[in-house]
Amino acid sequence: MVTSVAGMQQLAKSWQRKGVRVGFVPTMGYLHAGHMSLVKRARQMVGKSGKVVVSIYVNPTQFGPKEDLSRYPRDLKRDQQLCRAEGVDVLFVPSDQEMYPQNGIGAYSTYVVEETLSRGMEGVSRPTHFRGVTTIVAKLFNIVQPQVAVFGAKDFQQAAVVQRMVRDLNFPLKIVVAPTHREPDGLAMSSRNKYLSTDERQQALALSLAIKAAQQAVKSSKQSLAANKLRANLFKLISQHPAARVDYIEFFDPQTLQPVTQVSCGTQMALAVFVGRTRLIDNARL
Numbered sequence: 001m002v003t004s005v006a007g008m009q010q011l012a013k014s015w016q017r018k019g020v021r022v023g024f025v026p027t028m029g030y031l032h033a034g035h036m037s038l039v040k041r042a043r044q045m046v047g048k049s050g051k052v053v054v055s056i057y058v059n060p061t062q063f064g065p066k067e068d069l070s071r072y073p074r075d076l077k078r079d080q081q082l083c084r085a086e087g088v089d090v091l092f093v094p095s096d097q098e099m100y101p102q103n104g105i106g107a108y109s110t111y112v113v114e115e116t117l118s119r120g121m122e123g124v125s126r127p128t129h130f131r132g133v134t135t136i137v138a139k140l141f142n143i144v145q146p147q148v149a150v151f152g153a154k155d156f157q158q159a160a161v162v163q164r165m166v167r168d169l170n171f172p173l174k175i176v177v178a179p180t181h182r183e184p185d186g187l188a189m190s191s192r193n194k195y196l197s198t199d200e201r202q203q204a205l206a207l208s209l210a211i212k213a214a215q216q217a218v219k220s221s222k223q224s225l226a227a228n229k230l231r232a233n234l235f236k237l238i239s240q241h242p243a244a245r246v247d248y249i250e251f252f253d254p255q256t257l258q259p260v261t262q263v264s265c266g267t268q269m270a271l272a273v274f275v276g277r278t279r280l281i282d283n284a285r286l
């Protein structure tokens with residue numbers, strides 16, 4: 001485990017000198033099989049002779065003031081075991097003091113902001129979220145200096161925003177987006193699923209059921225569907241789950257993330273739903 005920025009950068013430099021390829025998986029920890037599928041993908045990308053680095057850092061600047069920063073689940077021991085079992089070479093676990101030194105986050109003043117893809121959906125509900133994400137990911141890229149970084153399609157908009165940042169700022173690395181890993185009943189794996197009570201865990205199926213219903217509607221229709229009508233139907237379906245409250249349901253072009261008024265095969269759907277107090281997101285290609 002490496003905890004200092006200087007230590008990680010030194011390691012990265014020594015690998016670079018030897019021509020060792022580095023695959024990187026940034027996470028906020030409390031690892032699950034979805035994270036580990038990204039680790040496997042990173043290993044595939046760099047091979048046996050390469051190095052796989054996983055970072056665990058619950059980044060304060062991507063949480064809003066009323067969000068779950070302080071109670072975000074953590075279990076470093078278990079995360080270490082999972083990473084060891086999967087053959088991760090280095091676990092990078094910096095402190096807030098390492099990532100935001102010199103008088104802390106309040107005094108931190110350099111941010112990376114993506115101004116187009118980050119505007120809608122999560123950007124509306126969580127106005128400072130992506131600024132925090134792009135800033136921390138840019139910092140981590142400068143610290144770990146990977147040739148490949150793997151992100152999950154579970155956070156579709158995040159992956160798109162990071163890809164755009166890498167393109168626009170000429171980061172010398174490739175972004176790979178790996179598919180969403182799900183529980184057997186369809187719930188997308190997430191560290192936040194830990195917050196759910198037994199009853200809420202059942203009702204959280206509203207998200208994947210809504211996606212399945214939309215996919216079925218697109219499949220069984222010969223023409224494109226009006227987005228508003230489909231959205232209204234999905235609101236109804238989700239409202240059958242009393243603990244569930246829709247934040248947004250969006251249909252959009254998977255490249256531009258621009259909303260569409262007509263939904264057809266290839267349209268991307270994303271939704272955010274509160275289940276009790278827990279905010280869950282999911283998405284899929286229709």
Ligand code: AMP
Nearest residue numbers: 027028029034151152154155180181189
């Ligand atoms: P997090 O720890 O939630 O910030 O996620 C770290 C990385 O893991 C991000 O790239 C996520 O998109 C990805 N991830 C989280 N959950 C899943 C999942 N169920 N399947 C695939 N990737 C995931």
